[in-house]
Each structure stands twice: as structure tokens, then as C-alpha cells.
Amino acid sequence: MLTVDNLSAGYGPVPALDDVSLTAGHGEITAVLGANGAGKTTLLRTISGLVRARSGTVSLDGRPLTGVSTEDLPALGLAHVPEGRGVLAELTVEENLRLGALGSRRKTTAADLRRIYDLFPVLAERGTGLAHVLSGGERQMLVIGRALLSRPKVLLLDEPSLGLAPKVVVQIFELLRGLVRDDGLTVVLVEQNARSALSIADHGVVLNLGKVVVRDDAATLAADDGLRHAYLGF
Amino acid sequence: MVRRHLLLALGALVVVVLVLETTSQFRNAQFAAMAYYAIAAAGLTILTGLNGQLSLGHGALMAVGAYSTALMLQSREGTLPLLVILALATVITVVVGALVGVAAARLHGPYLAGATLALAVAIPGIPLYFSEWLGGEQGLNVRMPEIPVWLADAAYFVTGQELTQIRYLAYLGWLGVIVVFVLLANLSRSRVGRNWQAVRDDEVAAELAGINLGRARVQAFVVSAGCAGLAGGLLALSARLAAPSGFTLTLSLLLLSAVVLGGLGSLVGALVGAALLTFLPQVVTGAGTDLGLTDVQAAQLAPLIYGLVTVLVVLLAPAGLAGGLRKLIHWRRSS
Amino acid sequence: MQQLLTTVLTGVTLGVVYAAFALALVLIWRATRIVNFAQAPMAMITTYIALVLIDAGYSYWLGFAAALLSGLVLGAVVERFVVRFVSGKSEINAVILTLGLFIVLHALAAIVFGSRYRSFPAPFGLRGFQIGDTTIALTGFGVFTVVAVAVVMVGLVLLFRGTDLGLRMRASAFNQEVSRLLGVKVGRMLTLGWALAALVGSLSGLLIAGGGLVHPSYMDGVVVYGFVAAVLGGLDSPVGAVVGGLLLGLSLSLVSGYVGSELVPLAALVILMAVLLLKPGGLFASVRERRV
Numbered sequence: 001m002l003t004v005d006n007l008s009a010g011y012g013p014v015p016a017l018d019d020v021s022l023t024a025g026h027g028e029i030t031a032v033l034g035a036n037g038a039g040k041t042t043l044l045r046t047i048s049g050l051v052r053a054r055s056g057t058v059s060l061d062g063r064p065l066t067g068v069s070t071e072d073l074p075a076l077g078l079a080h081v082p083e084g085r086g087v088l089a090e091l092t093v094e095e096n097l098r099l100g101a102l103g104s105r106r107k108t109t110a111a112d113l114r115r116i117y118d119l120f121p122v123l124a125e126r127g128t129g130l131a132h133v134l135s136g137g138e139r140q141m142l143v144i145g146r147a148l149l150s151r152p153k154v155l156l157l158d159e160p161s162l163g164l165a166p167k168v169v170v171q172i173f174e175l176l177r178g179l180v181r182d183d184g185l186t187v188v189l190v191e192q193n194a195r196s197a198l199s200i201a202d203h204g205v206v207l208n209l210g211k212v213v214v215r216d217d218a219a220t221l222a223a224d225d226g227l228r229h230a231y232l233g234f
Numbered sequence: 235m236v237r238r239h240l241l242l243a244l245g246a247l248v249v250v251v252l253v254l255e256t257t258s259q260f261r262n263a264q265f266a267a268m269a270y271y272a273i274a275a276a277g278l279t280i281l282t283g284l285n286g287q288l289s290l291g292h293g294a295l296m297a298v299g300a301y302s303t304a305l306m307l308q309s310r311e312g313t314l315p316l317l318v319i320l321a322l323a324t325v326i327t328v329v330v331g332a333l334v335g336v337a338a339a340r341l342h343g344p345y346l347a348g349a350t351l352a353l354a355v356a357i358p359g360i361p362l363y364f365s366e367w368l369g370g371e372q373g374l375n376v377r378m379p380e381i382p383v384w385l386a387d388a389a390y391f392v393t394g395q396e397l398t399q400i401r402y403l404a405y406l407g408w409l410g411v412i413v414v415f416v417l418l419a420n421l422s423r424s425r426v427g428r429n430w431q432a433v434r435d436d437e438v439a440a441e442l443a444g445i446n447l448g449r450a451r452v453q454a455f456v457v458s459a460g461c462a463g464l465a466g467g468l469l470a471l472s473a474r475l476a477a478p479s480g481f482t483l484t485l486s487l488l489l490l491s492a493v494v495l496g497g498l499g500s501l502v503g504a505l506v507g508a509a510l511l512t513f514l515p516q517v518v519t520g521a522g523t524d525l526g527l528t529d530v531q532a533a534q535l536a537p538l539i540y541g542l543v544t545v546l547v548v549l550l551a552p553a554g555l556a557g558g559l560r561k562l563i564h565w566r567r568s569s
Numbered sequence: 570m571q572q573l574l575t576t577v578l579t580g581v582t583l584g585v586v587y588a589a590f591a592l593a594l595v596l597i598w599r600a601t602r603i604v605n606f607a608q609a610p611m612a613m614i615t616t617y618i619a620l621v622l623i624d625a626g627y628s629y630w631l632g633f634a635a636a637l638l639s640g641l642v643l644g645a646v647v648e649r650f651v652v653r654f655v656s657g658k659s660e661i662n663a664v665i666l667t668l669g670l671f672i673v674l675h676a677l678a679a680i681v682f683g684s685r686y687r688s689f690p691a692p693f694g695l696r697g698f699q700i701g702d703t704t705i706a707l708t709g710f711g712v713f714t715v716v717a718v719a720v721v722m723v724g725l726v727l728l729f730r731g732t733d734l735g736l737r738m739r740a741s742a743f744n745q746e747v748s749r750l751l752g753v754k755v756g757r758m759l760t761l762g763w764a765l766a767a768l769v770g771s772l773s774g775l776l777i778a779g780g781g782l783v784h785p786s787y788m789d790g791v792v793v794y795g796f797v798a799a800v801l802g803g804l805d806s807p808v809g810a811v812v813g814g815l816l817l818g819l820s821l822s823l824v825s826g827y828v829g830s831e832l833v834p835l836a837a838l839v840i841l842m843a844v845l846l847l848k849p850g851g852l853f854a855s856v857r858e859r860r861v
Contacts, residue, residue: 048750074752086747088740099740102733103752150752288661290668337842343660344604345845347668348796351606352841355793356834363831483789487672494665527680534679541672548666549654 001026002047002078002154002186007056009046010210015054016042018210022188024154024203029180029187031201031218033194033232039210040190041083044156047188048073048080060154074103079152083159083190087139089132093123096131096142100149108149116145119175137168144172148179154186161193169193173200194232198222206231236420243416250408254401255393262404263472264512269407270468272508273414275492276501277461280418282490283499284427285454286434287338291350292462293486294357295327295334297476299466301361302326304374304476313379316406316471323467324460331459332452339451354486358478373477376470378403407468414461415501421457422501430454488537491544514539575706576826577819582711584818585718586773590795591802591810592722593770598804600742600762601656606667607647609792610674611767612774615640616783617682619775620689629692636771644767648760656759678785691780714776721772722811725765738762790834794821797841803851813852 002024010016017039024030032040045051047058049070058065060078068076079100088096097116101108117124120141126134134142140160147155157176161169177200179185191197198204201218208231214221221227228234254262274296281287302323307313314322334353338346361368368374381402389397421427432440433450441447470476492511496503515536522532590608597605605611618639619632651670655663693709729735740748741758748755777791798817802809817840824836844851 050746050749070749071752071754074750080750082747082750086744086750088743088747090743091736091739095736095739098733098736099748099751099753102737105752107733146751282661286661288664337846341845344598344664345800347606347664348604348793348800349838349841349845352793352797352834352838355790356838359831359834363829482786484672484675484786487668490665490668491672494669530684531680534676534684537672538676538680541669541674541676544669545651545666545673548662548669549651 001061002188003057003059003062004043004047005057005059007043007046007058008054009042009051010054014210016051016210017046019056020207020210020212021056022205022212022215024186024188026186027180027184028202029176029189029200031194031197031204032188032190032207033192033197033204033221034207035231035233036192037209038207038231040207041158042210043207044080044082044158044188044190047156048078074150074152075105077104077151077153078156079103079147079150079154080156081143081147081158081160083162085139085143087131087134087142089130091131092128093126093131093134093142094128096146097123097149100146104150112149116149119148120145137164137172140164140168140172144175152185154188156188156190158190159192160189161191161196169196176200194228195222195234239416239419243412246412246415250405250412251393254404254408255395259398259400262398262400264516266400266404266407266468266472268508268512269404269411270465270472271489271492271511272411272505273407273468274462274465274489275496275504275507275511276411276414276418277458277465278489278493279496279499279501279504280422280430280461281454281458282493283497283503284422284434285430285451287451287454288343288347288490289338289350289455289458290347290483290486290490291334291353291357292458292489293481293483294354295331295459295462296466296469296485297357297478297481298330299323299327299463300470300476300481301368301374301466302463303467303470304376305367307377307379308374310377313377315382316379320406320410320464320467324463327463327466328456328460331462332456335452335455335459338455339448350486351483354483358481361478369477371478373475373480376474376476378471378474403468403471406471410464410468411505414464415505418457418461419501426450426453484537488540491540494544494547495540510540571703572826576822578706578711579826580819580822581815582707582714582818583822584815585715586776586814587791587794587798587818588811588814589718589721589769589773589776590791591798591814592725592807593766593773594795594799595802595804595807595810596762596766596769598799599807600738600759601648601652602660603652603656603663603667604796604804605763605766606664606792606796607670607674608767608770608795609788610671610678610785611640611643611647612770612791613783613785613788614674614678615643615767615771616689616774616778616788617678620687620778620783621682623690629690633692633775636775637768640767640769640771640774641764644770645760645764647767648763652763653756653759675785682785684785686782686784689778689781689783695780710779714779717772717776721769725769725807728765734761793834794837797837797844800841801844801852803853806851806853809851809853816852 004020004022007020008015008017020043022030032043034040042051046053060076097113098108101112122138123141123145131142160172173196176187180187189197189201198218198221204218204221205215206213213231214227254265274292278289278292281289303319306319306322313319338349341349362370378399381397386397429445429450432443432445433447437447473480488511492507493504495510496507518535518539519532522535523529593608594604597603615636619636622632622635623629655666691710693713695708695710697704697706697708729739737753738758738761740753741755745755773791774788777788794817798813799810801813801816820840821833821836825833
């Protein structure tokens with residue numbers, strides 16, 4: 001379980017995040033929604049320590065993450081797939097995956113790789129080739145697979161649907177739902193594509209100008225026309 | 235603005251006369267050295283500070299000016315007037331600088347640094363290869379022409395002192411400093427100078443504003459090379475010699491550090507840097523020998539300090555010492 | 570024919586040393602986007618450390634090992650305590666910083682070790698091998714040079730391709746932020762990268778010095794040749810650096826043999842400008858364009 005309490009961050013007089021709180025429950029998908037510039041990415045980056053929090057706390061299963069450096073988070077069970085995917089294109093697919101396991105301070109086993117290749121058969125074909133040649137959808141699969149290899153309790157995903165064909169988005173979102181259901185993974189899903197995100201999420205949090213404007217069940221949010229028009233654009 | 239610069243120049247001229255007339259031959263020689271460092275540093279300041287191009291090759295460009303001057307002073311029969319020779323040396327270096335500048339204009343950052351570094355290392359090899367003309371390792375001796383009689387007489391009439399060769403050279407150098415600084419100060423405030431600055435700050439914005447990036451860069455390089463050429467000519471006259479050992483990579487690096495110490499982009503900074511290059515060695519070498527270092531070791535203390543301060547300036551006060559001081563004062567005031 | 574053979578053999582021997590030096594520059598460039606011009610005086614300092622030991626009566630090999638080890642330490646110290654503070658800031662500042670270090674190390678060496686020329690021993694013969702009546706330009710030390718560089722390169726390939734540590738180092742070089750999110754201690758990897766690069770630089774310093782003279786600026790030309798070789802290879806590619814080093818060694822050896830050794834630096838300048846202006850991505854540039 002990931003708990004964010006009263007988190008503020010950003011430079012200058014206008015904070016990028018202003019007193020944001022949220023709870024991502026065990027085995028649930030929490031969607032973080034909002035327009036461009038609402039602070040969604042900053043929220044994930046502050047959770048990971050890439051952006052310094054001005055105030056507030058983040059804790060993972062009750063353990064505060066204040067003062068824990070970004071590099072130590074994977075070992076504690078927090079994986080963050082950044083916006084723009086973060087594939088290391090100059091490395092091979094397999095090397096990318098190995099790095100995922102290294103993050104939690106262990107060696108990659110053949111079984112680890114097989115598990116990921118079972119989830120994403122297309123990656124198995126690409127294994128020894130450079131990640132450079134992967135398509136957008138394959139890259140998204142690679143980074144999710146890589147994150148899974150660190151055996152996370154909590155997975156932060158930043159705009160996984162960005163630039164992908166609808167069919168691929170469906171494939172990836174269904175896979176996420178499966179992981180949450182079967183493995184008890186906790187997912188914080190940042191999305192512009194609110195409709196799709198709410199379709200698989202349990203809860204949703206809507207940000208606007210760095211503040212939480214509403215939080216509710218995903219179904220309730222999706223049914224609220226006024227909210228949808230005002231903040232979610234569908 | 236131009237008027238103010240001219241007034242400043244006139245004031246500077248008075249100061250120069252007073253200082254040179256009241257100091258010893260030895261000091262005069264030091265001031266002559268400071269003059270050519272100041273001219274070269276000012277040129278580099280314009281290039282690096284105003285236009286954002288880094289050159290590690292200015293020592294090599296000074297060599298071009300120095301060898302040109304030396305070659306024109308070889309014949310035992312009459313030579314051209316000294317001012318004409320220095321002007322020609324400047325023009326020759328400008329031509330070389332234009333060639334380098336055209337190539338350099340397409341490079342940036344580490345690539346430009348590497349290319350000009352290669353220039354600095356390559357140029358001293360040329361006189362070694364063409365040793366018949368350029369004197370090889372020994373270099374070319376520079377025959378200092380006589381001071382024109384009318385000038386010597388006039389100087390005696392005004393100051394009541396005999397005008398020595400060294401003082402004459404110091405005057406020549408500082409005349410050069412004043413002319414160059416006035417020109418550069420006006421230039422940097424002109425439209426051309428602002429264009430150079432725009433190219434440094436943001437290439438895309440500059441190009442959108444209709445500035446030809448390549449042309450602006452070549453212009454800046456050419457102006458800066460001209461300064462290096464004049465400085466090289468004056469150096470050859472002061473040293474009475476143009477030899478490869480005088481234009482090593484170290485010279486280029488020291489010039490750059492002088493510019494950094496003075497604060498990138500400020501002409502006053504270039505003057506401060508030149509003063510440091512001229513006067514610091516004597517002070518610290520003295521201190522070094524007092525501490526028991528040999529002469530050779532003590533002579534390295536000055537470059538050690540330049541290097542250390544350069545590193546510290548980059549780490550702590552990227553605007554240079556002058557800029558750092560300004561910031562400190564500002565901070566004091568505002569807090 | 571005899572002269573051509575001599576030129577080629579000399580070129581290959583020099584070429585591998587330039588290749589090693591270029592590799593050192595490339596390792597650092599890839600990791601921190603800094604061209605470490607101070608690599609030359611760093612290698613000079615470590616060679617002097619070897620010389621001091623050897624002159625004190627210790628074996629060549631002890632000096633050799635000490636130089637490599639001190640290179641490792643010097644590289645780590647320079648990254649951790651100096652370069653760390655400019656990484657990611659303006660590239661002109663980083664260049665000026667390495668040049669400031671250049672001046673500092675030069676002056677320090679002259680103060681500590683003196684500025685006169687000192688001869689540096691070679692562990693193997695410096696006379697060419699005899700084949701029948703003719704002496705060819707391949708010397709025992711030349712063979713050692715090629716072997717030493719080859720060993721180091723194989724070692725680096727094994728490290729980078731075959732170990733988890735190497736994988737972490739490569740990841741840090743390509744994308745620091747993603748690497749941190751994957752749990753890679755990027756700072757440590759950068760320090761280690763600089764240390765390894767300085768070790769390779771020290772090796773080329775030792776090989777240039779062997780059987781010749783050292784003084785505080787004896788590596789100044791080599792940093793230019795290393796840079797040209799690295800740019801020939803594209804500055805980003807270790808393999809390119811090695812090939813670039815060999816090509817440059819051969820070309821410069823031809824210039825030296827048939828034109829004049831004084832013009833070797835000028836030839837390097839011409840080659841550099843030709844590459845930068847005609848093929849800025851290096852000789853083996855793939856599709857990706859590069860801003861020089």
C-alpha cells in the first residue's frame with residue numbers, strides 16, 4: 001500500500017503539487033487523472049524522489065520513504081516507469097530486463113526471464129537485439145516487464161498509453177488488470193486517456209493545477225458528466 | 235555611448251602617460267607585456283564571453299601576428315613604419331582567423347575546443363618545418379626599428395626625459411589597448427555585438443530574428459583573431475623574438491584562464507586578467523623562493539594559481555571573479 | 570618498400586596507443602558528455618609516479634602497476650570532487666574546468682617532478698627485429714604496446730558486456746534518470762567510469778613514454794591525437810575510437826615518414842577539420858545525425 005500525505009513540491013511561488021494526498025490500496029489500480037500540467041507526472045516524480053518534496057510524506061506499507069534515495073526504491077518494492085517509457089535503446093532487450101532485476105539487488109534467473117517472455121511473447125523474439133528497434137507498444141511491454149522483474153509491491157506507471165494504437169493499449173491495460181488480480185500488485189496509473197484508465201481502475205484521483213479536486217470510485221467518476229467535461233475531456 | 239568611450243579613452247591615455255613616465259624601465263617592460271596580454275584577452279573575451287565560442291587556439295593566432303611582424307622587420311635596409319607593420323600583422327592574422335573561423339563557426343562546445351586545441355598544438359610545428367624562412371627552433375630575431383627622430387624629440391620636449399626603446403614599446407602597446415578597447419566596447423554595444431550575443435544566448439531565437447548564425451560567428455572570430463594578431467606583433471617586439479617556444483599550448487590556456495578569471499564577457503575583466511598574467515608571477519615566484527623552492531619550481535606557482543582559480547571560478551562563480559563579486563555585493567545588499 | 574613497411578609498423582604501434590587514449594576520452598564522453606582534456610596531464614602525472622619508483626630502484630613492472638593504480642585513483646578523485654559539480658551544466662563551463670585542471674596538473678608536475686626532460690625506460694627491446702639482413706621497425710616494446718592495449722580492451726569488453734557491473738555502468742552512461750529509477754547508483758558508476766578511463770589513459774601515457782623522454786607537456790600532442798581519433802570514430806563509440814586510433818596512427822605515420830614529423834600535428838588538425846565538416850558523425854556514422 002502506498003500512502004501520500006499532504007505532499008507539496010515545485011519551485012517558485014506556484015507549486016506544481018499542492019497538498020496532495022492519496023492512498024493506493026493493496027491489489028488496486030488507482031488512476032491519477034487531469035489535464036496537461038495538472039501535476040500528475042510531478043506527483044510520481046516526487047514519490048520517487050526525483051523531485052524534492054517541499055512538505056508532506058510518502059510511505060510504502062507504513063514505512064516512510066522520506067530520505068530514501070531514488071536508487072534504493074526498487075529494492076524496497078517500488079517501481080516507477082517514467083513518462084516517455086525509459087527504454088535504454090542502446091542496450092539489448094534482455095539487458096534491459098536484467099537491469100530490472102538488478103534494481104532489487106538480485107541476479108536474473110532464467111525463470112525470471114521466462115515469466116516475462118510468457119507475458120510478452122513478442123519480447124522473446126527480440127531478446128538479443130537492441131531495444132532501439134522495438135515499436136512503441138513493444139517498448140511499453142519491455143518497460144513494464146523490466147519493472148516487474150524487480151518484483152515490486154507498487155508500480156507507478158506514467159502515461160503508458162501515450163502514442164500507442166488503441167489495440168495495443170487494450171492489450172497492455174488487460175495485462176495490468178491481470179497482474180493486479182493474480183499477483184496482488186498495487187498500481188498507480190497516471191493517464192491523460194481518462195476513459196480507458198477509469199475502465200480498469202478501482203479508484204481515481206483528479207488533479208488540477210497541482211491540487212486534488214476530487215477522488216472517488218472509478219465508476220462514479222466515469223459517470224459524473226460535469227467532472228468529465230471540466231477536467232477529463234471526454 | 236561612443237562619446238563616453240572616447241572620453242574614457244582620453245582619460246586612460248593621460249593615466250598611461252603618467253604611469254609610464256613615473257615608473258622604472260623594468261616596470262615599463264611589464265606594462266608593455268600587460269598591454270599585449272590585455273589586447274589578446276580582450277579579443278578572447280569578445281569571442282567567448284559575447285559570442286559563446288571557446289578558442290584554445292589564440293596562442294597560435296598570436297604566433298601568426300608575431301611571425302608576420304618578425305618577417306617584416308628582417309631586412310637591414312629600411313623597413314615600413316612600425317605602425318604599418320603592426321597593422322599588416324593584424325590583417326594577416328585576420329585572414330588566417332577568417333579561415334579558422336569559417337570552420338569553427340560550424341562547431342560548438344567540446345568540438346570547437348578540440349579543434350582549436352589541435353590548432354594550438356599544430357601551429358608551432360610550421361616554423362620547424364619551414365626552418366629556412368622561419369628560423370626553426372631558434373625562431374626569428376626581431377630587429378626593433380629606431381624610434382623616429384621627430385617622436386623622440388617631441389617626447390623629450392613634453393616629458394623632459396629621453397624616450398627609451400622600452401618605454402616607446404609600452405606606449406605603443408597601450409595605444410593599442412586603448413584603440414582596441416574603444417573599438418570593442420563600441421562594437422559590443424552595436425547591433426553587430428547584440429547579434430553575437432543573441433547567437434550565444436539562443437541560436438533558434440537568433441535565427442528566427444533573422445540573424446545569420448554562421449556570419450555572426452565568423453565575424454566574432456575574425457575580430458578576435460585580429461586582436462590576437464596585434465598582440466602577437468607587440469609580443470614579438472617586446473621579446474625581440476618570434477620562436478615556437480613562445481607560443482605553446484600553455485600560452486593559449488593561460489589566456490583563456492585570464493579571461494575566465496576576469497569574468498567572461500567583461501572588457502574590464504580582460505584588463506584584470508592581463509594584469510594578473512603580468513604581475514602575479516613576480517609576486518608568487520618571490521614568495522615561492524622565500525619558502526625554499528628552486529627558481530624553476532617557483533616559476534610554476536603562478537600557473538598553478540591560475541589553474542586553481544580557474545577551476546574554483548567555474549565551480550563557485552561561473553560569472554567570473556568580477557561577476558562573483560558583483561553577486562556577493564548584491565546578495566549582501568538584498569539580505 | 571622498406572620505408573613503407575617501417576611506416577606502417579610504426580603507424581600501427583602509435584595507432585594502438587592513440588586508440589587507447591581515444592577510448593579513455595570516449596568512455597568519459599559517453600558517461601558525462603564531457604571531453605576530458607585533462608586526461609593528458611593526468612596520464613603524465615601517473616607516468617611520473619612510475620618513473621619516480623623506477624628511478625628509486627624498483628622494477629619497471631612495479632612502476633607500471635603503480636601508474637595504472639594511481640590513474641584509477643586520480644580519475645575517481647577528479648570525478649567525485651571536481652567534475653561532479655559541473656555535470657549537466659553549460660558545456661562551455663565543463664570544457665573550461667578540464668582546461669583549468671590541465672593547467673593545475675601541469676604546474677604541479679613541474680613543481681614536484683621538475684620540468685627537464687627525463688628518459689623513461691622500456692621493459693623490452695627498442696631495436697627492430699632482424700629478418701635475414703634487414704631490420705624491420707617492429708620492436709619488442711612495440712609488440713608489448715600492441716599486446717598491452719589489446720589486453721586492456723578485451724578486459725573492458727568483458728567488463729561491459731559480461732558483468733552486471735558493466736551493464737549498470739552502460740545504463741548510467743545512456744540515461745541517468747532511468748538508471749536511478751532502476752536502482753543503479755549512478756554517481757558511483759560515473760566515478761568508476763572516470764577511474765577506468767583514467768587507467769586506460771595512464772596506460773597510453775606509459776606506452777608513449779617507454780624508451781623515450783618525459784616532461785610535463787609530453788602528452789599534450791597525444792590528447793589532440795586521441796581527440797581526433799575519437800572524433801573519427803564518432804566520439805560515442807568505443808569500437809570507433811579504436812578503429813579511429815589505428816587509422817590516425819597510420820595516417821600520421823605516413824605524414825611523418827614522407828613529409829616531415831614537424832607537420833604531424835598540422836596533419837591531425839587537417840584530418841579533424843575534414844571529419845568534422847564532411848562527416849560530423851564520424852566515419853562510421855549510422856543514421857543518427859550529430860550536432861558538432
